[in-house]
Amino acid sequence: MSASLNTTFETPCDGTLEQWYVACAQKELRKNTPYRAKILGLNLVLFRQGDGQVAALLDQCVHRGTRLSAGKISDNCLVCPYHGWRYDAQGHVVHIPSVGDKQCSSPSGEYRYKQRHFAVQELDGLIWVYTGAGDPQAKPVFRLPAYADQRWQSYFMINTFEADVGSLVQNFMDVPHTVFVHEGIFRSSTGRSMDATLACKARSIEVTYHDDGDKIGVMNWLSNPDGEPLVHTDRFFAPNVTRCDYQWGERSAFLIISQITPIDSRQSRVYTYIAYRFRLPRWVLRMLRPFIHLYTRIVIRQDVKIIQAHRQGLDNAPDFKPSNVQADAIHVGVEQLLAAVRLGEDLPPAQRRESRIRFEL
Known part of the structure; x- marks a missing residue:
């Protein structure tokens, strides 16, 4: 990252x-x-x-x-x-x-x-x-989709990270890190290629992944029992909201929305909203709720830990400049958009673009 x-x-x-x-x-x-x-x-x-x-x-x-x-x-x-x-x-x-x-x-x-x-x-x-x-x-407040919708289950997780908004947006929008930080629980390395379309817009960034066979860790049996192709889209709404959508067919979906509140230049408090609907009876989902909560909390605690290591690395070299490869085009877009926000502006037209990226998992 x-x-x-x-x-x-x-x-x-x-x-x-x-x-x-x-x-x-x-x-x-x-x-x-x-x-x-x-x-x-x-x-x-x-x-x-x-x-x-x-x-x-x-x-x-x-x-x-x-x-x-x-x-x-x-x-x-x-x-x-x-x-x-x-x-x-x-x-x-x-x-x-x-x-x-x-x-x-x-x-x-x-x-x-x-x-x-x-x-x-x-x-x-x-x-x-x-x-x-x-x-x-x-300025509108970002409304949470499916909140209070009886067809969905939802809850919040609240965590403090040793990071600024930019570092967290990059982490939440970053797929390559999942096979290392969340290995075996969210994704595992397979060596296959993944294609994605990156769209950098005036006030947002959208990444659409083109990998119908992608699986989301140990929850695949619950989220996609019919083997439907996965539709995965990540979005960043400047200055501080990320939304990750996973959808399998018309009846199964999993949303992760992170509201990032900057405490100061080194810390942020993140309110993570989890919403899901799976094609199971509600009473079964209620029984599975503790398992789903535990699973998502394990994943986010892994992110808290790696973000701390990232912060410590940056502190070791304050003048550090990142070395970017093609998979980091998302990071570059996030930095450009946040730089515009700090000036009270939209992303300059010259930096708005749509491009195809490819990386290995």
């Missing part, structure tokens, strides 16, 4: 900030308990109000700089643990215990103190925060 471009998180480009990122899963934000998140080097605090709406503020009291996520929730407000200053969902200070209600009031009758708040959306089991200063409505 090749190295990704460096990102400076102290002063990130607008294109990096002007995005929706997953701050946490719904189940992680408990009632009456502040939740601490970190996105692009920003420490945030999320809390749920009495009506169920979620608010997100910069995790710092404007009084003495204390971490607000160490506080509590009272009367729909976030209370600083140090001196009890209270914040509403918009970041306004609504009560200062040490001075009362009059001494620090503005002519409008409101305190003049305010902390930055962030736009929030809660959809498909996840809570997103918009980190930019622009119009959040101008």
